[in-house]
Amino acid sequence: MSAVLEGRALSKRYRGGDGSFALQDVDVDVQPGEIVAIVGRNGAGKSTLLKLACGVTTPTTGTLHRAQRVAPLIEVGAGFHAELSGRENVGVNARLLGMSGRQVKRRFDEIVEFAGLGHVIDRPVKEYSSGMYMRLGFAVAVHTDPELLLVDEVLAVGDLPFQVKCLDRIREMRDGGVGILFVSHNLAAVADIAARCLLLEGGRLECAGQPNEVIAAYHKALERPAPSSGGVVDVDRGSPGLSLLDVALVSPLTDETPVVWQPSERAELRLRLRADVDVASMMLGFQVNSELVGICQRWHPPSSAVGPMRKGDVVELRLALTLALAAGGYSIDVAAATADFSRTLLNKPSAVSFAVAARSSSRGPIDLDPALTVIAVQPVPLPS
Numbered sequence: 001m002s003a004v005l006e007g008r009a010l011s012k013r014y015r016g017g018d019g020s021f022a023l024q025d026v027d028v029d030v031q032p033g034e035i036v037a038i039v040g041r042n043g044a045g046k047s048t049l050l051k052l053a054c055g056v057t058t059p060t061t062g063t064l065h066r067a068q069r070v071a072p073l074i075e076v077g078a079g080f081h082a083e084l085s086g087r088e089n090v091g092v093n094a095r096l097l098g099m100s101g102r103q104v105k106r107r108f109d110e111i112v113e114f115a116g117l118g119h120v121i122d123r124p125v126k127e128y129s130s131g132m133y134m135r136l137g138f139a140v141a142v143h144t145d146p147e148l149l150l151v152d153e154v155l156a157v158g159d160l161p162f163q164v165k166c167l168d169r170i171r172e173m174r175d176g177g178v179g180i181l182f183v184s185h186n187l188a189a190v191a192d193i194a195a196r197c198l199l200l201e202g203g204r205l206e207c208a209g210q211p212n213e214v215i216a217a218y219h220k221a222l223e224r225p226a227p228s229s230g231g232v233v234d235v236d237r238g239s240p241g242l243s244l245l246d247v248a249l250v251s252p253l254t255d256e257t258p259v260v261w262q263p264s265e266r267a268e269l270r271l272r273l274r275a276d277v278d279v280a281s282m283m284l285g286f287q288v289n290s291e292l293v294g295i296c297q298r299w300h301p302p303s304s305a306v307g308p309m310r311k312g313d314v315v316e317l318r319l320a321l322t323l324a325l326a327a328g329g330y331s332i333d334v335a336a337a338t339a340d341f342s343r344t345l346l347n348k349p350s351a352v353s354f355a356v357a358a359r360s361s362s363r364g365p366i367d368l369d370p371a372l373t374v375i376a377v378q379p380v381p382l383p384s
Helices: 046-054 086-096 101-115 130-141 160-175 187-193 211-222
Strands: 005-013 021-030 035-039 061-066 070-073 148-152 179-183 196-201 204-209 242-250 265-275 282-290 294-299 314-323 328-338 344-356
Touching: 005 046, 021 035, 021 046, 021 179, 021 196, 035 046, 035 187, 035 211, 046 061, 046 070, 046 148, 046 179, 070 130, 086 101, 086 130, 101 130, 130 160, 148 160, 160 179, 160 187, 187 211, 187 328, 196 211, 204 211, 211 328, 211 344, 242 328, 242 344, 265 328, 265 344, 282 314
Parallel strands: 021 204, 035 179, 035 196, 070 148, 148 179
Antiparallel strands: 005 021, 005 061, 196 204, 242 265, 265 314, 282 294, 282 328, 328 344
16 A cells, blocks of 8 residues: 655754744555554644645755545644534535545535534624634544544544544544654554554654554653753753752552553552751652543642651652542642642652553543442343
8 A cells, every 4th residue: 555644754844934844754544444642741842743744835945745535634624714604614614625526515414413503593603613723624524535534632622522533534534545744642542543653752762663662662651851952851950949850650569660550450650759958847748640631639638747857858658549540641740838828848740750551441530440239130120
């Protein structure tokens, strides 16, 4: 099979002309009927790569070949006009994506039904919520019969049932021979639907391979400071009152720091803090965040948990917790303030990142560790 997208040594220089690149020497190819995912932190070059793939911008250097029929879901509804109705915008947007007037008329009802917006289709889209706007844009794009579909984090504004519907539709398109380049911070979705995965870091291709392997490498990369566009590493300059010397999520059974954890596994967040000023008392805060659903839990232990500290003192802390979480990527924020909250002593978002593996035949945002026990089967008496 010939690739529907093939890019070799793609580089894109920043517009500022300072000599730095948003993307440098990245190779990517997508075969018909294949989903290739791209992961990486903000600013890694993911959206730049998609813009090159769909022709919004051209590479500074490198060669690029793409399919003729491309449906970009980079900025859903980018061609919508706020004053026009949903019905009128479907026609305009579908024509911009290459559909003929006859095709639009034939598939209009399918588009509206998929979006679930029949009740507002004749109202101006300026009255739509962001979720409604996204649903209509996605519905148009996936009904244009593309050879290559480009998806960039557009499912984040949809509700969960519609996200499931969209992912099912993407699988149908894959099974129909459409090549798909998929960018998302939803690592559970990446692991679920992608055949291959690329990790971008600082505009360069860090690694490529099976999704679970690349996701593990991504979480390792998150433990390092982000490289800037010029290759200079940002330095953590500490905090106004406390410095976070060490932090790790450790298995209390093995003392290891797995990148991918099993659901409902016990873990310990181990950290060491150094006082850079005299601290009479403090209030600690911890927050577990999911890339899929946002905040999972925020917790503040009593302010007496850590006693007075003099400048230079170091304290070691261990926070035990159960990872009763569904498959996906997570991070833990660590913060501290004086007991009266008059001064912030430490603020460390995403102090540690980790992933949770999927439990077979299980779905949902949390893991309840369910166990089914069959007590007895009551036989039904046979008729005499």
